[in-house]
Amino acid sequence: MRPQSLRLSSPIMPFIIRMMDMMTIWLSGLLALEVRAQTDLNLPIPWDLKGYYSLIAVGGLLFLFFSNEVYRSWRGAAVPFMLARVTGSWLMVVGLLLLWLFITKASEDYSRLWFGLWSALGASLLCCERLLAYSVLRHLRLRGFNLKHVALIGEGQAAEQLENRLHQAGWSGYQIAERLNQPLDAELEALSARGLDEIWLALPLSEAKEIHRILKGLRHTSASIRLSPDWLTFRLINHGVSDILGIPMLDLSTSPMEGLNRIVKLLEDRILSLLILILLSPLMVILAIGVKLSSKGPIFYRQERVGLNNRSFVMLKFRSMPMGTDSDRLEWGRATQKVTTRFGRFIRKTSLDELPQFINVLKGDMSIVGPRPERPQFVEQFKDEIPDYMRKHLVKAGITGWAQINGWRGDTDLQARIEHDLYYIEHWSLLFDLKIIVLTLFRIFQDPNAR
Numbered sequence: 413m414r415p416q417s418l419r420l421s422s423p424i425m426p427f428i429i430r431m432m433d434m435m436t437i438w439l440s441g442l443l444a445l446e447v448r449a450q451t452d453l454n455l456p457i458p459w460d461l462k463g464y465y466s467l468i469a470v471g472g473l474l475f476l477f478f479s480n481e482v483y484r485s486w487r488g489a490a491v492p493f494m495l496a497r498v499t500g501s502w503l504m505v506v507g508l509l510l511l512w513l514f515i516t517k518a519s520e521d522y523s524r525l526w527f528g529l530w531s532a533l534g535a536s537l538l539c540c541e542r543l544l545a546y547s548v549l550r551h552l553r554l555r556g557f558n559l560k561h562v563a564l565i566g567e568g569q570a571a572e573q574l575e576n577r578l579h580q581a582g583w584s585g586y587q588i589a590e591r592l593n594q595p596l597d598a599e600l601e602a603l604s605a606r607g608l609d610e611i612w613l614a615l616p617l618s619e620a621k622e623i624h625r626i627l628k629g630l631r632h633t634s635a636s637i638r639l640s641p642d643w644l645t646f647r648l649i650n651h652g653v654s655d656i657l658g659i660p661m662l663d664l665s666t667s668p669m670e671g672l673n674r675i676v677k678l679l680e681d682r683i684l685s686l687l688i689l690i691l692l693s694p695l696m697v698i699l700a701i702g703v704k705l706s707s708k709g710p711i712f713y714r715q716e717r718v719g720l721n722n723r724s725f726v727m728l729k730f731r732s733m734p735m736g737t738d739s740d741r742l743e744w745g746r747a748t749q750k751v752t753t754r755f756g757r758f759i760r761k762t763s764l765d766e767l768p769q770f771i772n773v774l775k776g777d778m779s780i781v782g783p784r785p786e787r788p789q790f791v792e793q794f795k796d797e798i799p800d801y802m803r804k805h806l807v808k809a810g811i812t813g814w815a816q817i818n819g820w821r822g823d824t825d826l827q828a829r830i831e832h833d834l835y836y837i838e839h840w841s842l843l844f845d846l847k848i849i850v851l852t853l854f855r856i857f858q859d860p861n862a863r
Contacts, residue, residue: 426671429545434472436537437502441468444529451525463521467509468530474505491546493655495539502538506531553585563590563603563635565626566614570640574614577657584657586610600629607721608635612661617641627664632795634721634805636666667806668840676842677808681780684849685773696767699730699759706755709735712768717785719809722802724788725777728768732756769811781845782810783833784821798826804833807840812852814844 445464478501510527513519552558564574571593578586589608592599603611611630615623623639630637638654638661653660669677689696700711713731716724732752752760759765772778778785783804786794794801815821815832836844 427675430476432541434476436541437472437475437534438468440533440537441530444526444533447529448523448526471505471509498538498542499535502535559585559587560609561589562586563608563611564588565592567593571614574640597629604630604633610636613639632802634802637664639664669807681773684780685770689770699764702755703730706753707734718788718791719785722805728771730759730765730768732760732765766811779808779810781813781848782808783813785809798830801830807837814848817848817851817855
């Protein structure tokens with residue numbers, strides 16, 4: 413297990429920064445109005461401020477929605493680059509507002525002096541606010557908050573450079589928990605079992621066979637894996653790259669649920685699951701009564717499953733089998749042989765037995781959309797049999813998913829199911845989630861693989 417450290421709540425930080433940005437833009441607009449009112453340039457003072465207030469509000473909102481890049485993780489990034497991105501995003505918003513005023517022929521309704529002051533104050537205050545937030549986070553990380561534990565694999569100039577940068581930059585929050593030069597397969601297997609946040613490979617791209625061997629040895633880990641090759645001899649373009657301590661790293665296997673995406677996913681799951689549970693509560697009461705009347709035993713069937721980061725949780729279903737019929741030995745592909753009650757066959761065929769999993773979503777164990785979770789015993793079996801199987805645990809397990817709506821459900825081909833799960837992880841977006849949810853509603857009663 414990795415060393416314990418105090419951690420900040422990752423999803424809340426981008427939200428706080430966004431709110432600070434919006435308030436900073438509003439404040440800069442109001443300050444510009446005050447300065448405009450105090451000037452003695454014989455220019456008309458804008459007494460009707462409703463239009464100004466509306467434009468300031470729109471500017472703040474536009475910055476939030478059109479500046480996603482500035483809300484990604486800047487842990488270890490170069491400060492000037494971060495400030496340049498923030499300033500560039502704000503100037504883009506200013507340009508959009510100017511274009512809108514020109515198209516609607518409303519530019520004459522606003523003071524040019526005020527608009528120029530707002531643009532300059534907005535850029536300045538946004539940079540100051542970011543510097544303050546960055547300084548606070550650096551201070552907290554130096555004191556053990558929000559650390560990320562890293563394993564560094566490799567030797568030579570690239571590895572030494574990374575290690576030296578980390579020792580010099582304790583404020584970044586990265587901490588080397590394991591250092592390996594040329595790890596044996598057994599060492600890689602032990603490394604995979606540790607609860608690390610990230611694994612960095614400091615190897616030249618010319619050592620493709622060694623990289624492949626190490627990646628194979630790390631196939632059981634759910635940690636993010638990054639490659640930092642010798643950039644003096646190689647130059648890659650249009651690849652997924654993260655800037656860590658000023659050093660570009662290739663993202664070989666990372667979760668899409670970071671920063672803003674994590675907040676969007678959390679809100680999507682919590683809001684939709686709460687609404688669904690409220691709307692379907694009468695139906696769930698009826699189903700609970702049906703389960704109780706169909707056979708003796710509890711209403712819910714509880715089973716251990718594996719989800720995000722290989723963590724186990726208890727998944728809920730409406731019980732469809734008589735008590736004691738699921739105590740035989742575990743064997744994959746026996747869904748059609750399971751003994752069910754008459755009512756149980758109905759709720760399994762219509763997938764109504766899955767409805768209690770919205771409680772798992774509300775608790776944070778699962779997501780509405782994501783790869784279906786498996787039992788720990790099957791995970792241990794499949795992680796060696798199916799390439800990249802463990803990559804499905806980079807995101808939360810879901811009630812429905814891209815594989816399920818494409819027919820890969822129940823006793824179907826596992827390789828094809830994993831390929832669809834990985835496609836979902838690589839192409840995740842809120843719109844993709846909503847598309848899967850809508851398609852699930854249309855196909856839920858038409859799936860021949862539902863058991």
